[in-house]
Amino acid sequence: MPDFRTLDDIGDVTDKRVLLRVDLNVPMKDGAVTDATRIERVAPTIAELSDKGAKVILLAHFGRPKDGPDPALSLAPIAAATEAVLDRRVHFAADCVGKVATDAVAAMAGGDVLLLENTRFHKGEEKNEPDFAKALAANGDIFVNDAFSAAHRAHASTEGLAHLMPAYAGRTMQAELEALEKGLGNPRRPVVAIVGGAKVSSKIDLLMNLVKKVDALVIGGGMANTFLAARGTDVGKSLCEHDLAATAKQIMIEAATAGCAVILPVDGVVARAFKAGAASETVAIDAVPADAMILDVGPRTVETVNAWIDRAATVVWNGPLGAFEIEPFDAATVAAAKFAAAQTREGRLVSVAGGGDTVAALHLAGVADDFTYVSTAGGAFLEWMEGKPLPGVDVLKR
Numbered sequence: 131m132p133d134f135r136t137l138d139d140i141g142d143v144t145d146k147r148v149l150l151r152v153d154l155n156v157p158m159k160d161g162a163v164t165d166a167t168r169i170e171r172v173a174p175t176i177a178e179l180s181d182k183g184a185k186v187i188l189l190a191h192f193g194r195p196k197d198g199p200d201p202a203l204s205l206a207p208i209a210a211a212t213e214a215v216l217d218r219r220v221h222f223a224a225d226c227v228g229k230v231a232t233d234a235v236a237a238m239a240g241g242d243v244l245l246l247e248n249t250r251f252h253k254g255e256e257k258n259e260p261d262f263a264k265a266l267a268a269n270g271d272i273f274v275n276d277a278f279s280a281a282h283r284a285h286a287s288t289e290g291l292a293h294l295m296p297a298y299a300g301r302t303m304q305a306e307l308e309a310l311e312k313g314l315g316n317p318r319r320p321v322v323a324i325v326g327g328a329k330v331s332s333k334i335d336l337l338m339n340l341v342k343k344v345d346a347l348v349i350g351g352g353m354a355n356t357f358l359a360a361r362g363t364d365v366g367k368s369l370c371e372h373d374l375a376a377t378a379k380q381i382m383i384e385a386a387t388a389g390c391a392v393i394l395p396v397d398g399v400v401a402r403a404f405k406a407g408a409a410s411e412t413v414a415i416d417a418v419p420a421d422a423m424i425l426d427v428g429p430r431t432v433e434t435v436n437a438w439i440d441r442a443a444t445v446v447w448n449g450p451l452g453a454f455e456i457e458p459f460d461a462a463t464v465a466a467a468k469f470a471a472a473q474t475r476e477g478r479l480v481s482v483a484g485g486g487d488t489v490a491a492l493h494l495a496g497v498a499d500d501f502t503y504v505s506t507a508g509g510a511f512l513e514w515m516e517g518k519p520l521p522g523v524d525v526l527k528r
Contacts, residue, residue: 149266176216219242224247255285266287273297275522282522293525319443334381336512348435355368439479445481448484449488454491
């Protein structure tokens with residue numbers, strides 16, 4: 131049994147008003163949703179509650195409104211996209227509190243789905259003001275949070291509501307939490323973490339936490355250059371935070387103390403320009419030309435990474451190994467992702483990945499569906515990996 135309340139604990143919801151917090155912060159262009167992945171993720175929870183006869187009232191934010199309601203950030207177009215994914219009617223109300231919302235909720239029958247307007251149109255949302263939380267709660271009997279991606283924020287619709295009514299995790303939240311428990315909470319060992327991305331500065335807390343929890347840490351992307359430079363390797367004109375040399379050394383010391391192996395590139399793919407079609411070559415990591423930059427790890431490094439994946443029982447992945455957006459600097463990330471996916475398909479590996487660039491890289495490799503779990507939660511996934519408490523999750527615990 132999970133240590134948080136789920137829909138399995140909720141009981142009869144017939145004609146109950148269920149305030150369901152979802153993540154509908156989807157990409158839009160010309161008034162249309164361009165990627166419905168987040169809607170698809172929450173669709174099972176919406177459908178389950180609707181099928182059980184609940185009055186399903188969706189709460190969501192969109193964008194970052196600065197001064198109250200902004201027509202450009204209305205959820206109205208997303209209601210239609212949600213309707214298309216669910217294949218059932220989704221009503222819309224032009225406010226999330228007050229008479230407009232109350233009247234819309236009062237008109238609902240069991241099984242109906244209603245999307246309320248952007249919660250961030252009210253300043254009380256992000257400030258987690260008690261009065262705003264109470265105004266939201268007035269329209270519900272039960273609170274279900276299915277927005278793990280917003281769970282790292284203590285907002286009225288993610289944390290405040292859980293103190294005012296019975297609160298449960300939706301199916302997407304449940305799946306995310308169970309996957310993360312397999313990844314770092316109570317994983318099968320050995321555990322290998324693969325961390326890439328541009329800068330060490332954005333992932334110091336993450337790296338400090340991981341070296342105490344995993345058996346091996348693979349460092350790729352631009353951040354590897356900072357570790358290489360701290361070790362005394364000349365990285366030429368590569369992206370490198372030389373001012374963080376002491377931090378990189380401290381992370382390596384913490385890793386050694388904890389018995390965590392740190393795997394850095396032994397070769398790299400270098401170029402003189404970061405652009406498609408730029409001439410590139412593979413060199414040993416201690417032979418990077420002074421006028422070149424490392425844009426991907428080389429094939430010998432990929433062999434090493436795959437060897438660690440091969441001996442792992444669990445892999446947690448955040449960030450690409452190279453500048454995967456431009457060929458041929460996607461090669462290492464794609465190769466390692468395909469190897470991890472194959473191990474997962476064979477039942478030899480639990481693979482948990484997350485972060486925007488990571489998700490994009492796995493889709494590029496064509497293996498996103500083969501990983502055990504791929505999180506679209508962004509900041510919440512990163513804060514979980516950093517070992518930080520997530521307010522929207524903590525309030526759902528038994």
